[in-house]
Amino acid sequence: MDHLQQEFSVRFSYPVFFTDDLFNPANLLFADFFNASASTIRRxxxxxxxxGVVEAHPQLVDSIRAYVTQHLPALDLVDDLLLIPGGEVAKNEPDAVETIVDAIDRYGVDRHSxxxxxxxxxxxxxxxxxxxxxxxxxxxVRVPTTxxxxxxxxVGVKNGVNYRGKKNFLGTFVPPVAVFNDSTFLTTLDDRDWRAGMAEAIKxxxxxxxxxxxxxxxxxTALAHRDLPAMQYLIHRCADLHLKHIAGGDPFEMGSSRPLDFGHWSAHKLEQLTNFELRHGEAVAIGIALDTIYSAQLGWLSQSxxxxxxxLLRTLGFALYxxxxxxxxxxxxxKGLAEFREHLGGQLTIMxxxxxxxxxxxHEMDDERVRQAIVQLKRTEPQPA
Amino acid sequence: MDHLQQEFSVRFSYPVFFTDDLFNPANLLFADFFNASASTIRRxxxxxxxxGVVEAHPQLVDSIRAYVTQHLPALDLVDDLLLIPGGEVAKNEPDAVETIVDAIDRYGVDRHSxxxxxxxxxxxxxxxxxxxxxxxxxxxVRVPTTxxxxxxxxVGVKNGVNYRGKKNFLGTFVPPVAVFNDSTFLTTLDDRDWRAGMAEAIKxxxxxxxxxxxxxxxxxTALAHRDLPAMQYLIHRCADLHLKHIAGGDPFEMGSSRPLDFGHWSAHKLEQLTNFELRHGEAVAIGIALDTIYSAQLGWLSQSxxxxxxxLLRTLGFALYxxxxxxxxxxxxxKGLAEFREHLGGQLTIMxxxxxxxxxxxHEMDDERVRQAIVQLKRTEPQPA
Structure with missing residues (x-):
């Protein structure tokens, strides 16, 4: 039978800026981004x-109001700045998404906004x-603070919320129009969040x-002691690698290409088994350690x-057991292996x-060898004094 | 400040097939599509x-079961075929979307499925x-039946549901992987649906x-008398124009490009004012008539x-008043003009x-001239005998 073939490409483009003190009146980066796309339409x-960010930066809301008033007269600030709780547990609550959707409706935030x-x-x-x-x-627009x-x-293209307790069950692939990485927010992170974020860079x-x-x-050592310039470099380079991986691969994961998930099969499971008391990066550090030992046991990686x-992981302060x-x-x-296989749609792929x-x-992991790697990981972990 | 620029394109491609009796065991079109992308993964x-389609085609569910068993042994049919109510009013019910999402969860329908x-x-x-x-x-995969x-x-790239009574307030731009237009379904449409669908072709x-x-x-006259080959031609040509418009423009409407919405500003409003007793195509026919008269009043289009x-609209059976x-x-x-302006984000654009x-x-319509067009439309409408 005859058919019509539809074919088109959609181009996506967005800048990832690196700055500090984003809403300081002297910093025009944020304003310049919006003013560059001046429009006759009120946006x-x-x-x-x-x-949590507002708790650590109590002046933030006032700073934003003042900044928009001074530098973005062509835009209408919705007077109601929404505060929503963060952390993985918050993603289990559908309320937050509904709150945002309702605000978009109530304040007439349209497709030009x-x-x-x-x-x-x-x-x-x-x-x-x-x-x-x-x-x-x-x-x-994203202003990541961790x-x-x-x-x-x-800096990536995914979003999502948990649904019926399943991580990111609902979500889409939609890039932001801009990302502003403001290192000032990093200064108020607690030590766990400062540390946990580095796991993806190591990965x-x-x-x-x-x-x-x-x-x-x-x-x-500098990173462990919260050296900010070192962290800025780490973030810049890691973000760059992440962006290149997305652009060079299959950005919306429509084929069988997989994200960069070394160390993640056990990490996802450990997060769940600890009721998310273990943060994602902390779990990833353990997952990296486990799969590194496994690689060495196979003889693929030297023991040294x-x-x-x-x-390195221990110097940064990660507990690996x-x-x-x-x-x-x-x-x-x-069980995390079986769940990871299911998540990937039937064929296991592990890095x-x-x-x-x-x-x-x-495409396979040997259960007994994983157990041996766990034993080795436990044995090498420094004991509490 | 320095920044990284992310740039990538995503290619979308899907066939739109034209057939009849899609799940007849002798019709291999549907099976061939899935079997062409054979996979080691169980999908x-x-x-x-x-x-409403099942009411008109009571054998449909059994036909699908038999067809999949016979022709698609490599795929696992989810035994629970979901039936959900159709029509614009059904889109106000968030239940249907939740029912589908829950089935995707419960039956483990993954990203390969x-x-x-x-x-x-x-x-x-x-x-x-x-x-x-x-x-x-x-x-x-879409099998449109109207x-x-x-x-x-x-055949397009949009989806959506109404939210808090607002048409398509929630939705995304995501193309299907295939569309199967089966003309057998057209034979059981009621006359209103047969007729209403032609408005977009005229548009x-x-x-x-x-x-x-x-x-x-x-x-x-043939179309008005439900000549199927004529309707098949109409659908093929209209679908082709619609696909070309999407591919040649801004498929996900990320810029200011607008869909093909001649006659739609008043149509949307009339649907709402009649509590959707007027079907979309019926309202579009009136909207086309109104904006055609308006164009003639401006001297842009000849009266003849x-x-x-x-x-033409009347021969097809549309009531234009x-x-x-x-x-x-x-x-x-x-008020539909103001709402259309708001929908477009501040600047009115009318075709x-x-x-x-x-x-x-x-970019503007004159209220008084619209009133005159309505008067003329009413005056020329044949009176009931």
Missing amino acids: KLLFVIDS FVVGIGGGSVLDMVGYAAAISHRGIRH VLSQNDSG VALIKDRPFFDWLDSNA DADRVLA QPMLDANDSADVL LLTSLGTGVEV | KLLFVIDS FVVGIGGGSVLDMVGYAAAISHRGIRH VLSQNDSG VALIKDRPFFDWLDSNA DADRVLA QPMLDANDSADVL LLTSLGTGVEV
Whole structure:
């Protein structure tokens, strides 16, 4: 039978800026972005802010109001700046998405307007999702405030919320129109969040970028001691690698290409087994350690290289053993492999290391070898004094 | 300040097939599509069907089961074929989307699997939306069953549901992976749906394709008498024009480009003013008549051409006057202009005609002239005997 073939491409483009003190009246970066696309149409700005960020930066809302009044006279600030709770647990609450969608409706935020999300990855995921489904897509701008969101999730193209307890069950692939990475927000992170965000940088360095791994290794002590310029470099380089991976691959994951998920099969499971007391980056650090040891056990990675990885993670302050790893003879954590297979749609794909900076995909993991890696991980973990 | 610039394109491609008796065991079109992309991964097929279609085709569910068993052994049919109500009013019910999302969850329909929607535009909109937001996008296949969905909405890239009574407030731009236009479904449409779907064909002919308008004019009597081959030609040509408009323009409407909405400003309002008793195509026919008369009043279109348009619409059986047009001295329907402006984000853009087959955009409409066009429309409407 005859048919018509539809074919088209859609181009996506967005800048990722690196700055500090974004809403300081002397910093015109944010204003310049909006003013560059001047329009005869009145456009609105709806801000949605992580309530934890406002606690750490109590002047933020006033600063935004003053900044928009002074520098963005052509835009209408929605007077009601929304504050929503952050953190992974917040993503289980459909209320936040509904709150944002309702504000878009109530304040007439149309397809020429902008929703600006300020916060950690969870808040940005929810803001991006609410913007993506309202009016078939309102432009959204991200201001990530954590290491993890500035170097990884916040510069990418995904959004989502949990649904019936399933992580990111609802979501879309929709890029932001701009990302503003403001390092001032990093100064008020607690130590756990400062540290946890670095796990994704180590991950991407290990599978893609040996010189970056060497840099991390050389700067581990500075990073552990909260050296801000070192962290700015880490974020810039990690974000760059993440952006290139997206652009060079299959941005909306329409084929079988997979995201950069070294160390993630056990990490996802450990987060869940600890009721998310373990933060994502903390779980990823353990997952990296486990799959690094596994790679060494296979003889693919030298023991000295594996030791370097573990030493780096420990210098940065990560705890690499968690009791859930060997609870129930590790049967619980090994369920993570089956779930990861299901998540990937039936075929398991796991990244392992053949050298520092080189990842390779495999399609099976041996349960017994995973157990041995867990034993080794536990044995090498420094005991509390 | 320095920045990174992300740039990538995403390619979309999908076939629109024209066939009849899609699930007849002798028709391999549907099977061939899925079998062409054979995979080592077990893929699932979740069917969601317009309950009105099943009423008209009671054997449909059994036919699908038999067809999949016989021709698609490599796919797992989700045994629970979902039936959901169709029609514009159904889009006000968030339940249907939740029902589909929950089935995707419960039956483990993953990103390698397919959701197949069978029905009119409303059902396809809801199925497409549920698929688009689940797991950040499950592949979806459309089997449009009405004239309107086969020639227009079902072959495009939009989906959506109403939210708090606002039409398509929630939705996304996500193309299907395939569309199967099965003309067998057209044979059981009631006369109103058969007729209403032709309004979009007249619309696109008037603004883009004079030869198609002439063809419609020559075949109006056959179309009015439910000549199926004539309707198949109408659908094929209208779908082709619609696909080309999408591919040649701004498929996801990220800029200021607008869809093909001649005659739609008053149509949307009339649908609402009649509590959707007027179907979309019926309202569009009135909207086309009104803006055609308006174009003639401006002297842009000859009176004889305008008369041809009205005569064609009437031959097809459309009623071109509706009492809501001049209720409240037409103030109610004129509110549609303000709402259309708001929908477009502040700047009004209306398409008018300069000849049969040529549309031109204007940015204002004169209320008094609209009233005069309504008077003329009412005056020329044949009175009931």
